Amino acid sequence: MESRMPTRAEALALLQKYNHSDSLIKHALAVEGVMRHFARINGQDEEKWGIVGLIHDLDYEQFPEAHCRKTEEILTAEGWPAELIRAVVSHGWGICSEVRPESQMEKTLYAVDELTGLVTTTALVRPSRSVMDLTAQSVKKKWKDKRFAAGVDRAIIDRGAEMLGMDRSALITETIMGMRAVADTIGLVGQAANP
Numbered sequence: 001m002e003s004r005m006p007t008r009a010e011a012l013a014l015l016q017k018y019n020h021s022d023s024l025i026k027h028a029l030a031v032e033g034v035m036r037h038f039a040r041i042n043g044q045d046e047e048k049w050g051i052v053g054l055i056h057d058l059d060y061e062q063f064p065e066a067h068c069r070k071t072e073e074i075l076t077a078e079g080w081p082a083e084l085i086r087a088v089v090s091h092g093w094g095i096c097s098e099v100r101p102e103s104q105m106e107k108t109l110y111a112v113d114e115l116t117g118l119v120t121t122t123a124l125v126r127p128s129r130s131v132m133d134l135t136a137q138s139v140k141k142k143w144k145d146k147r148f149a150a151g152v153d154r155a156i157i158d159r160g161a162e163m164l165g166m167d168r169s170a171l172i173t174e175t176i177m178g179m180r181a182v183a184d185t186i187g188l189v190g191q192a193a194n195p
Contacts, residue, residue, distance in 0.1 A: 003081040011051045014078065019061045026186045028054050030116040030179055031109070033186070037178030038108045049105050052087045056109060068092035068099075094156075101163060111160025114152050115175050118142065121149040123188050130190025131179045136172040143168075 006014075015028055035053030039046040059070035068089045075085045083103075090101040091109045101110040122142045123131045142148045161171045183189045 003079050011054050018058055021061050024061050029182055030186045031113055033182030034112045034116055034175050034178030052084055056088050056091050068097045107163040111164055112175050115157045118149050118152045119175055119179055128190045131176055131183050131188040134176055136169045139172045
């Protein structure tokens with residue numbers, strides 16, 4: 001079967017077929033927003049990067065023990081392009097996948113996946129409950145407290161930043177900017193006044 005670039009609508013429908021958890025869908029939308037932001041600032045294909053971000057945890061709700069492997073199986077059966085499948089599988093590198101991130105798109109997904117979780121959690125404990133007034137400084141303060149968002153693997157974020165040749169502050173700032181663009185769809189507009 002000839003592989004073709006899926007549309008965002010097709011990717012979203014597939015995500016919703018396998019995921020019903022509000023938090024997992026919001027995470028997918030957050031990563032999509034950040035991937036689109038990074039594609040824009042790097043002069044890359046925003047649609048392609050966004051779709052990879054949207055679908056990256058496709059199998060996580062139903063097949064957590066086969067994370068990445070099951071997504072590869074599903075997307076291959078759906079006839080998705082190998083480049084997109086490889087990018088999705090590479091975000092689990094060193095955890096549940098042997099596929100090392102190599103392209104700019106893969107490295108970006110690897111770097112921002114965990115970070116969006118830390119940014120979300122940091123935003124939610126602020127009085128505004130918003131990313132609109134969140135700064136990298138606030139996220140870095142929470143970074144140091146290992147009990148805060150304990151499930152977020154900070155070493156992965158740092159490895160991803162290194163792969164991208166970015167320092168941690170810049171990576172956090174750009175991730176926040178990407179999440180601001182989708183704040184309404186991920187429930188993080190909060191009480192913040194428009195900046």
